[in-house]
């Protein structure tokens with residue numbers, strides 16, 4: 235069965251869900267437009283929000299956009315629409331979309347991805363805080379692996395020796411970034427330490443440094459820190475997972491982003507916290523060494539740290555009126571937030 239065109243409220247609902255996705259430095263490098271037939275939504279990468287020194291190839295930007303695409307799929311299903319996704323469509327338009335979701339068909343089920351992932355979209359946050367010394371149950375890990383596999387991406391939960399190898403590479407990359415003044419300056423441009431803003435990372439979302447230097451969390455404020463940071467004891471053996479693709483093309487990055495968000499939302503449903511350790515992926519040699527020598531070729535796209543602990547602090551999002559454009563958004567200055575998402579309709583309510 236076919237569905238009617240998307241109305242402005244549908245578009246706002248979709249854009250709010252998409253905009254809640256994680257992105258490098260909370261750069262939110264995306265905008266959305268309805269398709270010409272009115273039955274779909276196109277996703278564009280926003281080059282004005284690039285982080286060029288840290289992400290020269292736009293790999294992290296595509297991962298971020300991929301995460302937004304996955305949220306769109308979840309929200310579309312919630313609207314009773316089956317999302318048919320085309321990545322990198324052959325389109326002469328300028329700008330050309332990074333993905334197009336055709337939403338003209340009725341969904342078979344509102345929960346095509348297993349558990350209720352829609353309600354997890356607003357609850358998912360990066361948690362840069364220490365986690366408890368508690369293992370993640372095998373059953374939950376199995377669900378995360380299956381979530382990534384469904385997107386064509388390998389999620390590997392690392393054994394102790396591999397986890398330590400990956401953490402050492404992350405620490406090495408963090409040291410290099412610390413010595414790179416241009417990269418440090420670029421990162422600081424995305425910090426929002428004083429004034430509230432609609433993007434970037436606010437002071438409250440920054441975590442402590444690990445007192446025992448086991449978990450190399452990114453020092454966003456530099457080395458030595460340009461504003462006071464605390465240290466705390468982190469978990470003794472961090473639980474680390476990698477996301478790997480067979481190839482390293484833009485479509486693989488988009489798939490990796492969808493897999494990351496799908497696994498992260500499943501983790502959120504289970505009360506599991508996640509943060510990203512991306513530093514080693516940002517230098518070609520440390521990235522190459524992230525590969526598990528046993529599993530052969532492949533490209534590591536993300537390193538995730540998982541565990542049980544505080545949920546992490548919500549970060550701001552740009553208003554839907556900005557990401558969707560004033561005409562489609564009805565001109566209101568709605569914003570995404572923890573409990574309500576955009577002002578109307580709220581992220582978290584079921585509009586079906």
Ligand SMILES: Cc1cc2nc3c(=O)[nH]c(=O)nc-3n(C[C@H](O)[C@H](O)[C@H](O)COP(=O)(O)O)c2cc1C
Pocket residue numbers: 254255256257258259260261294295297298358359360361362434435452509510511512513546547548549
């Ligand atoms: C490609 C990518 C790389 C990221 N790298 C890091 C990182 O190295 N360290 C970190 O703490 N968070 C990292 N993040 C998480 C973002 O900072 C986070 O998603 C953003 O600030 C929005 O916050 P939220 O995840 O709580 O919604 C990364 C996210 C993405 C998508």
